[in-house]
Amino acid sequence: MTGAWRGLLPLTALLLGGADVRPTQEYLSPEIREAQEDPSRHPGWLWVEEGEALWRAGEKPCASCHGGIAGMTGVAARYPAVASDGELLDLEGRIERCRTQHQGEASFGRESEALLALTAAIALQSRGMPVAVATDGPAAPFLEEGRRFYQTRQGQLNLSCGQCHDDNAGRRLRGDVISNGLGTGYPAYRLEWNTMGSLHRRLRACSLGVRAEQFPPGSREYLTLELFLASRAKGLPIEAPGLRR
Amino acid sequence: MPTLPITARITLPPSAQRGEVVTVRVLVRHPMERAVDAPGLTPLPRKILHTLRVTYAGEEVFRMALSPGIAANPYLEFTTVATETGDLVFTWEEDGGTLYQREARLVVT
Numbered sequence: 487m488t489g490a491w492r493g494l495l496p497l498t499a500l501l502l503g504g505a506d507v508r509p510t511q512e513y514l515s516p517e518i519r520e521a522q523e524d525p526s527r528h529p530g531w532l533w534v535e536e537g538e539a540l541w542r543a544g545e546k547p548c549a550s551c552h553g554g555i556a557g558m559t560g561v562a563a564r565y566p567a568v569a570s571d572g573e574l575l576d577l578e579g580r581i582e583r584c585r586t587q588h589q590g591e592a593s594f595g596r597e598s599e600a601l602l603a604l605t606a607a608i609a610l611q612s613r614g615m616p617v618a619v620a621t622d623g624p625a626a627p628f629l630e631e632g633r634r635f636y637q638t639r640q641g642q643l644n645l646s647c648g649q650c651h652d653d654n655a656g657r658r659l660r661g662d663v664i665s666n667g668l669g670t671g672y673p674a675y676r677l678e679w680n681t682m683g684s685l686h687r688r689l690r691a692c693s694l695g696v697r698a699e700q701f702p703p704g705s706r707e708y709l710t711l712e713l714f715l716a717s718r719a720k721g722l723p724i725e726a727p728g729l730r731r
Numbered sequence: 732m733p734t735l736p737i738t739a740r741i742t743l744p745p746s747a748q749r750g751e752v753v754t755v756r757v758l759v760r761h762p763m764e765r766a767v768d769a770p771g772l773t774p775l776p777r778k779i780l781h782t783l784r785v786t787y788a789g790e791e792v793f794r795m796a797l798s799p800g801i802a803a804n805p806y807l808e809f810t811t812v813a814t815e816t817g818d819l820v821f822t823w824e825e826d827g828g829t830l831y832q833r834e835a836r837l838v839v840t
Contacts, residue, residue, distance in 0.1 A: 526742035526756040529804040536738065680762075680803035 506655075506666075509722045513656065513665040514729075522671075522729040530606060530675035530727035533599075533682045537607025540600060546589045548604075555607060562612035563724055566713045568624040574709050578605050578684060596703040602682045606673045609726035616723060617670060619716040632714030635707055641698030647711075662731045667692075668719040669712055671728020678731060685712055688730075737761070737823065737831035746838040747813035753837065755793075757783070758806045759823065765799035780805070780831070782824040787837065788817030813839045 511519050525531045541548045541555045552558065566576040575583065581604055582593045594601035621629045636647045650659065651667030658664070672685035679687075686703035689711065693700045701707045738760035747753045759780065766777035777799060785793040792811045811819075816839045823831045 526740065527758070527806055529758055529760075529806065531740055532738055532758060532760045532804060535740070677802070 507668070507718050507722070508655075508666055509719075509725065510665045510668050510671050510728070511723075511725055513663045515663075515731075518729055518731065522725065528675065528727070528729055530673075530682060530729060533603040533606045533673075533675070534610055534727060535607075536599070537603035537605070540604045541607060544589065544591060546591075548584070548589075551588065556611060558608045558611040560612050560615055560618075562609040562726060563615045563618045565619065566628075566709060566716065567620060568628065572624060574625070574628045574706075574713065576685075576704075576709055576712055577609065579704060579709075581605060581608070597684060597687060599682075602673050602684065605684070606682060606727040609673065609724065612724045613726065614723050616721045617716055617719040619713065619720065621713070621717045621720075625713065628710045628713050629717055631706075632710035632712070632717075635711045636714050641693070641696035643696040643698075645696045647692070666718070667715060668722065669715045670719050670722060671725035671730065673726060674728035674730045676730045682727070685715075732828075732830055734822065734830040734832035737833060739821065739833045741819070741821065741833060741835040743819070743835055743837055746840050749813060749815075749839055751813045752810050753813050754808060754810050755785075755819065755835075756806070756808045757821065758804065759831075760804055761823075761825075763797075763799070763801060763803045763805060776826075778826045780823040780825050783807070784822045784824075785809075785811075786820045786822075787811055788815055792819075813837060815839050 511522065514522065521527045538555060549555070562577055565580065566574055567580075569575050569580075569583070578596065578601055581601060585591045585593050594604070619625070639646045647667060650664050655664050655666050669685040672688060673682050674688070675682050676688070684703055686705075686708045689708050690700045690703070740758040742756040744753055761780050762778070763780065764775050764778040766775060768774035779797060779799055779801070781797055783793070783795045783797065784791060793809045795807065797805060816837065818834045818836050821833045821835070825831065
């Protein structure tokens with residue numbers, strides 16, 4: 487590579503970076519991609535079934551206000567979103583709030599089987615729909631925070647998210663293909679975990695990967711990052727419940 | 732011996748013709764705890780579903796021994812010949828002797 491080309495590289499990456507964000511399913515192996523589309527082979531559907539049962543369960547079930555779960559169509563595509571009190575909520579956060587404020591029940595807790603199951607069942611209703619998060623108005627400052635987090639070099643490896651997920655997307659890392667780092671498939675069944683997990687759990691794995699601080703699921707850092715990732719995914723299809731390596 | 736229900740997804744064709752080879756897909760929710768004892772892990776006794784037996788209209792059509800190397804929530808697929816409308820009964824045996832059972836009906840036309 488000549489010196490002149492080397493100088494141009496960041497510019498080309500910059501030009502491509504914004505435009506060339508592809509859905510994660512295009513980075514999956516053909517086998518995983520096929521299984522992701524096949525409920526008879528996708529273990530995530532075990533959680534979906536449990537979530538659909540939870541939708542109708544309890545003293546004051548979700549269904550008593552919202553009706554059938556099919557009424558949740560398109561909801562997952564709009565999260566994370568800013569609530570009326572100004573707090574940024576992801577889909578899990580919204581469900582937990584419903585539990586404690588409207589249903590009078592104890593919250594499930596982040597990464598609990600029940601919360602993952604209910605989130606997966608609700609997200610499924612938006613499968614294939616384009617991501618349509620609001621990034622203006624009250625969401626704008628959160629978006630900027632998430633963007634800053636995404637662009638900041640972190641950890642002992644001193645890497646920013648984009649150095650893998652923009653500059654090296656499509657290349658291999660530790661036996662897998664680097665995607666554009668979208669959250670559209672979460673909650674997802676990850677083969678490495680042998681179970682369902684949230685996007686925040688996946689982000690913790692990224693933080694660990696660059697030897698940076700791991701934030702707890704539901705933390706402001708990951709919530710704002712999730713919003714920024716969703717803004718990158720605008721117009722791309724929801725894949726949840728996803729299937730990942 | 733009494734059996735317990737278990738979360739499973741059994742996928743059959745909606746109906747089959749007599750003599751047709753049908754594919755049966757089975758996904759079952761189970762941690763398949765394989766007793767790994769390593770630094771940083773809490774040792775747990777092995778607890779896997781070690782056997783799956785499937786009967787169709789009362790006759791055994793499939794049996795499998797599952798090993799500790801099989802991932803959690805094991806998925807498997809087998810074929811059988813459609814003979815008559817009847818129930819496929821899936822029985823998993825777990826370490827410790829617990830039996831779990833699920834049924835699925837195969838409609839033969």
